[in-house]
Amino acid sequence: MKLFQSIISLLVTGVTAIAIPNVTLATNLKFDLEFTTSNQNIWGEENNNFSWDGDNASLGVEWNESLAKNYSLLKNTGCAKKIWGVCVWPKIEELNVGFNAFTEGNLSLQNTFNLNGGIVDALIPVDLFFEIPDSPVKAGEILTIKSDFSFDDNSSFSTKGINSSYDLDLIFDVATGVDIEPINQLDLGFDIDQTINLVNLDGNNINLQLDEKFGAFDISLPQVNTTGFKSENSLKNQLISSGEDEFMNAAIDLDGLASLLFGLPSLQEKQELDLGIFGNLGFSYNLLDIEAAITLSMLQDFSLTSELPAILKLEDNTIINFNIGDEISLIMPDNIGNSLEVEAFIDFNALFTNSTNLGIDFGLDFMAGEFGLELPFVGDQNLGPLFEKNIGIYETTFELFDNTFQLGGFNQEKVNFEIGTVPELEQSQTQTRLLSTAFFQPAGDSFLPSQINRKQVHEARSIIGLLTLGIFGVILILKNQANLPNSEKNIKY
Secondary structure, eight states: OHHHHHHHHHHHHHHHHHHSOOEEEEEEEEEEEEEEEEEEETTOSSOOEEEEEEEOGGGOEEEEEEEEEEEEEEEEEEEEEEETTEEEEEEEEEEEEEEEEEEEEEEEEEEEEEEEOOEEEEEEEEEEEEEEESSOBOTTOEEEEEEEEEEOTTOEEEEOOOEEEEEEEEEEEEEEEEEEESOGGGOEEEEEEEEEEEEEEETTEEEEOSOGGGEEEEEOOOOOOEEEBOOTTSOTTEEEEEEEEEEEEEEEEHHHHHHHHHTOOOSEEEEEEEOGGGOEEEEEEEEEEEEEEEEEEEEEEEEEEEEOEEEEEETTOOEEEEEBTBEEEEEOOSSOOSEEEEEEEEOOEEEEEEEEEEEEEEEEEEEEEEEEEEETTTEEEEEOOSEEEEEEEEEEEEEEEEEEEEEOOOOOEEEEEEEEBOOHHHHHSOOOOOGGGGGOOOSOOTTSOSSEEEEEEEOOOOHHHHHHHHHHHHHHHHHHHHTSOHHHHTOOO
8 A cells, every 4th residue: 555655646746747837927018109209400410501512524525626727729810911901811820728727625514512401200109018027026036127129110200301502513614716828707716714604593592594595404402302111121120211303404505505605606607708710619617516414313311220228217216227128137126015116218219321412414415626618629628526525324423421320309208017026924934835826826917007918938847857756766666565575565455
């Protein structure tokens, strides 16, 4: 009977170790926070404006070319022989006709761009999580609080356009001409060195100092308005946005503009001189022909990320600084009632990135110094152009601004929760752990918020070791029973 009772006792112990492992319950607390800010500067904490200007050589053309040509012609210069006062044989002499032509210059565009203002508003709902012990904690014991957060899917920010000014200047330094010998009536040329303002934008005012027939313009102030959301490719707690505004399209007849502004004769013409019986001496020219097309665009990319620095304040006035996402370990204070009251103050430490670029798309067709001659006995002769260049669509981007800075103006949020404690009176009494304590429920959930998830966290226990110990004990009992005298083995109960 003792053998049977010993075996049963060991089996019960082993089965109990298997069926009822010791567990600790943890409680997940979820809080819905909301952080907002408005009318914040998109350029930085202290930088509320900046200016950018440039004289970019990539938008300019320089040249210096010349050409000289001479031709021999026959000309009637009088009478070689007369009979009775009548010229029967004209006097023919050789006539040299020639010209010298040149063209030189520097043509470029200069941009002066100023940006002021621009604001960002943000509304960031945040899901905040704390994980605290579910079972009461004794005074002096170490307890662990875990935390985490994530941006809600409805989080967003918006940026609004800027107030800006823009000037586009044409640097026109051009000299060209032709000298015809010996017929100086055809001599023509000019030498100009001027800077012409093509476009002036200031606030809501648009000033185009051009005759419409020499240019076609579609101009507005750059207004890049964006809305930032969470992206599949962005970080866990990051909002991004981007936008572009094509604020100027211009097509300019630059040689026609120069002729208008400086009172020049037409830079493209054809003239003829009558040489009598020898016919006409014709001359045509195109001194300068320039067509330009310009497109300007504002491109902006924004992103917002954040940390949540926080402060825990315990009811005994203990202060703990940490960042949400950290794990905190602390010792349960003494002289606390049924629960430890905790206040958490959470700030929104946002980092905002602004990358602003100016996109330029520029095309230029250029020709200078094209001439043609119509000569008796020789025919038409075409010369030039002395300089010709076709620049296709030229696209480039200039970085105007790139900065990451702390975005201010966000509110602070506060949450409260409680951690259950074991009263000191109960701690001083001898505790008898029953089998049912594995299913212990905390007395009262009044300290927990409405949205709570409990999860079981199994403590380390060597179940295999307990089973091994039980089996080893059975073997020892059987062995001892085998060594008993036969008289003891045969005792009947």
